Amino acid sequence: MKKRILAWGAASLLLASSLAACGPKATTETEKKAESGKASEAASEKAEGASEDEALKADLKLYTYPIGKWGDSASVDSLLQNFNAKYPDIHVTVEYLDYQSGDDQVNTAIEGNAAPDLIMEGPERLVANWGAKGLMVDLADLFEDDAAKDIYSNVVEACKSSEGKYYEYPLAMIAHCMAINKTAFENADALQYLDLDNHTWTTENFFKAVKALHDKGQENVAAVYCGGQGGDQGTRALVNNLYGGKFTNKEHTEYAVDSSENAQALEELVKAEGINFDPALVGGDEITLFRNGTLAMSLCWNSAQQNNKDNGEAGKTNNGDEIIPMLFPAKDGKAELCGGIWGFGIFDNGDENKVKAAKAFIRFMANDAEQAKLSVQTTGFFPVHKDLTDVYEGTENAETMKLFTEKFMPSFGDYYQVTPGWATARTEWWNMLQRIGQGGDVKTELTTFQTNANAAAKA
Template sequence: MRLRRILALAMTGAMVLSAAAVTANAEETTDITLWTYPVGNWGDSAAVDGLIASFEEAHPEIHVSVEYLDYTNGDDQVNTAIEGGEAPDVILEGPERLVANWGAKGVMVDLSDLWTDEAKEAIYDSVEAACQNNDGVFYEYPLCMTAHTMAVNRDLFEAADALQYLDEETHTWTTEGFINAVQALYDYGQENVAAVFCGGQGGDQGTRALVNNLYGGTFTDAEHTKYTADSPENIKALELLAGMDGINFDASIVGGDEINLFVNGTLAMAFCWNVAQEKTNADLVDFDILPMAFPTESGDPQLCGGIWGFGVFDNGDEARIEAAKTFIDFMANDETQVVEAVKVSSYWPVKDLGNIYEGDDLMTEYAAFVQYLGDYYQVVPGWAEARTAWWNMLQQIGSGTDVTTAVAEFSETANAAAAQ
């Protein structure tokens, strides 16, 4: 009897102690949620799980749950979550969402404390500028970047004797070279040399970069307060494109369709391209792809870039905010982890980490374009409306509307949205 009593007492004690241990453990652990857009393999749980495991090993006091978004429904999911007070703690995306959208709406945490002097010195200036709003408040801490390029069908260029108009070594060409190359391809019998795709906003950075680079125009002013697409340089570029044989303003396709048409050999050039496209389509292409910077008169291309990093939603819980910052600091600043985190994105680091893709010829070739990364203007106010107005404007030009008239209408719409 006594033995049974002692046993019962011991078991009760064990249960109480284990319950207390669980409670104590629960008190010590902070749960945070990470929502990630598919930035390279950041949309793939197999890749992200390893990163999370490393973090949780280094910081057992923080537990991270991950949810994967896509670009079709992701914005709606995030906006619904914000409206319902269920926003994630950390999110991985670019400044056009973190700074210009959610940051501007006041739902993000100021990450200035992560931007130490050391960080500011290490991270490229163009990236630093993109991660803050006009008042200098940082809503993003960057992880990786890429430069969007264009690409040409090298076999076709060679057959049309058009390789002479570009520099294969530096991947650059002049506006005059571009004009001559398009003409040479057209004369060779390539009816569809390229398409200024304008069926929607998909891949629209390609058409903006093309127009802006040809004669040195810009999409916004340097302060990102006003749209400048109606500048004489941009009008000249649009008039050039509208009048060129072999270049169609095509309202039935978007960037993704253009890539398919390039990959299957229908088009000789793609204006919407980057290293991810080359990797994804490697098995489908039966010709040599030559990635190129956009043609310029000055020889100094300004490429549109993608900058991706972390933002923290202000959920009003200091412990979770601190845990979120710890997570960001580990992913983006820990010497070993940052390399792995960037590699998962398949892009390049936002600071000099040496060649993290040593031995990978393709990544090393595309790394040459990062030096051409231009102004990250996507943080300008009224961005959503301006994007739509841009492809609508291209559609108008494709239908024969006078370029100056179409551009003036675009500027009026976009600047009205920026002023709101």
């Protein structure tokens, strides 16, 4: 057994254009009045629609997971002040969830007929879980707005169920990656194994770097953390990318982990000195160990982590070593990164007025040209709107966000988290890693994972 280590409303415009006469006939006063009347009627209808929307009255409850500073009450209060400046009679109270007990809190509220009106999280929960159970409102009309036309197509697809219903309206996205301690790599002469211009490396060079670091005395180079689902996108991305394995089929109907590619990846990770399977750690614990120098690599990284200043200067470890974000290693150096998509869903609580108010909230937060920038900034991630640019221009994080936009976001891979049985598959994954780390046969454990995960997918 491997050694255990401690621990994202621009409203559409109705254009009225004057029609030039097709012949020499002059326009009569009657015709002028008729045209003027039509234009006035159209303008009146438009104004009435807008005022009706802004005159909505409702008390809404929003549940939000800790998506960047959407988990910080002061930051969210500022966003709500902007919303109430336009919609003074829609009152939103917020309950802040965490990833340890958040799902249980939501499920308990559902069982008690007290589900929130709005919820902010990703498609794996809003679409594949609560949406699949018929608990969510179809948001197809939001995607028909002109303001939704520039949302990345793969993001739109991730927000749609297999029945064609849209249970999430997206705000922000990210591609998760890994990171290395530059000083540790320099000391072990391991920077030679990285393409620092592109932030990539091959599978062969990854293992060479691990060996060099271990030989230099870095006992714990990297941790395959498997104490729970927290940060599991990192371990999934590492295993799948090393030799080109997949987690699900392309149709997102079943799990495809039991493959020779994934088996080879796990076998090599088990053999590599300096890589330790640790059942005491989840992603957050691993980040702590990376920041304090215990680990030379983190598998649980993204732009938000790179910008984090909780323990000192952004982009540095606790003792000031430079942190270099990296794509995961792949045979050809071209990794596919696990992505995160976050946005809003509406629980179907049978109150049409509240649904209208909730949709007004979503349109404001995610589509209003100026507000959407602030909403995305609050996540610390990237906009799902192609045309929403320069979100971080002029901020202290501009350089880092430019780096991630150019080098990491283009590698955003398949969003397979909408596969049925996802919650079970996540649990089966970290349990499988634990058993492998304790000496379990890799092929046997992959088969067990796939059998159990696919049973849940078909249930």
